[in-house]
Amino acid sequence: MAKSADELFDMPLAVTGVKHEVFQQDALQETMSDETLLVLLDGPDGARGVISFDIQTLAALIEVQTTGRVVPKPADARAPTPTDAAMMAPLVDDMLRRFAENLAEEEQGYWVRGYRFGVRLENLRMMGLALEAPDFNLLRVNLDLFAGAKQGEMVLVLPVVEKPRIPLAEGEKMPDIGAQMGEALMRLPAQIDAVLCRIVMPLSAIGKLKVGDVLPIEREALSDTILEVGKKHKLAESRLGQMNGFRAVRLIMDRPDGAMEAEEDHYGADLSGAAPDFAAKKDKGAPALADLGGAMDGDLGGDLGSDFGGLDDLSDLPDLSDLPDLDGGGDDDLPDLSDLGSFDGGGDLPDLGDLPDLGDLPDLGEFGELSDLPALE
Structure with a gap:
């Protein structure tokens, strides 16, 4: 940064502190500010990063480019503009190039290569939409500008990327990555x-929900x-x-x-x-007959058949509550009527023996025409 500022703007600049941290994407916005100039960086293979400058650094670099000097007092707060971003672009590109060259031979130097100035971002929300990697390296750099005229800060955010694979040497075999891939996939949320x-629901009703409410x-x-x-x-x-x-x-x-x-x-x-x-x-058949309830109690004859699956509504059955109790009120079983034979006229009635004297029966009075009786079919 010192060499870029000196060669581009003839401006004294010194780095007084650097802090390196790794953040997940959703935590980045909490560590940065909407009051800074945010610039999207275009990287290799579609990778994206961000660089930001606070208002003091921005003011110092604008002042030195327009007046050749830096006013030795803090700059007033203001919103960064597209013009500010355009005037910072040469410094950003030159600094990133030197950064990558200095780390070219280092073991971790691969993750800083190939980045350049992209476009200005209006706010942190736009930054969140533009960034795609899950994890990011964050470098927070403290700056002394123009021999102490101003103190500023720059933040550089670059994605955490896998180290590029080095071509295999002659006779070297590819490692078995099946187990490594499986382990990595099982860790994915x-x-x-x-x-x-x-x-x-209305928003007002949602705001009144409390423990114990029923939806x-x-x-x-x-x-x-x-x-x-x-x-x-x-x-x-x-x-x-x-x-x-x-x-x-x-x-x-x-x-x-x-x-x-x-x-x-x-x-x-x-x-x-x-x-x-x-x-x-596990049985997906029809429900048990016992589940049909008391509406099916008693023998309703063979007309209903054995399949009760179609009886959705039993409310239209006649009221059978007036029928007499078939057991006569006692505990004895009904007599066996199988010996009575057929009553359809196709056979003779069995011998009923001597009937008892019915003279003691009471007089039943006059009967009307029997034709008025209901059919017993």
Whole structure:
């Protein structure tokens, strides 16, 4: 920096301190300021870095280029302009070239090569959008400008990159990188979100939410849980449940039409109770007859058939509460009627023996026409 400032602007400049740190991209903005001149640096293979100058350094370099001297007092705060960036470009390019040349023979010199002045960035938000690498080297440089006329600071941010591979010597074999690659991939963070549903609420209502508040979730949310990665990228459909005491999701892959309804009938989706246990419910057949409740008690005859899967609503069955108790109120079983034979006229009635004297029966009075009786079909 001293040689670049001297040769370009005939300006005395000295570096009084350097601090090197490594930051993740999302932490960079906390270490830098919007009140500085931010410049994007273009690097090799699409790599990008940033260099920034505080207002004191910027003022000193502008003053020496316009008046040949530096005013020995702190500069007033102001917003950097595109003109400021253009006047700093020669210093940036020359300094970066010398930096790379000085470290060319050093073991870590590869990560500073090939950078040059790019474009001015308006703020730190634009910097965050422009930078792509996950980790960055940050060099914070303290400057003495024009023999103490001003004190300033420069920050240089360059991405952490892998060391270029050196060509193999004759007879040297390529290392087995399979295990190294697998280990590196297993360390990568991968977050998958199971999204039950999305609820639209006014911002005022969201701000009033507190512990214990209940949000309405549709019953179908259990069956329509979506697995997402990144910014709402749909990975798969799933069903919420539990396994071995842990929350779990069952992936639904290429299910046919109607499969969701079948699972809904089998597993149920009552949000007020516990989630369904996938490990215990493997039979995807019709529900047990006992589950149909008391509406199916008694013998309703053969007209209903043996398949109850289509009985969605039993509310239209007649009221059978007036029927007498078939056991006569006692505990004895009904008599065996199998010996009575057929009543369709195709056979003779069995011998009933001597009937008892019915003279003691009370007088039943006058009967009307029997034709008024209802058919007993």
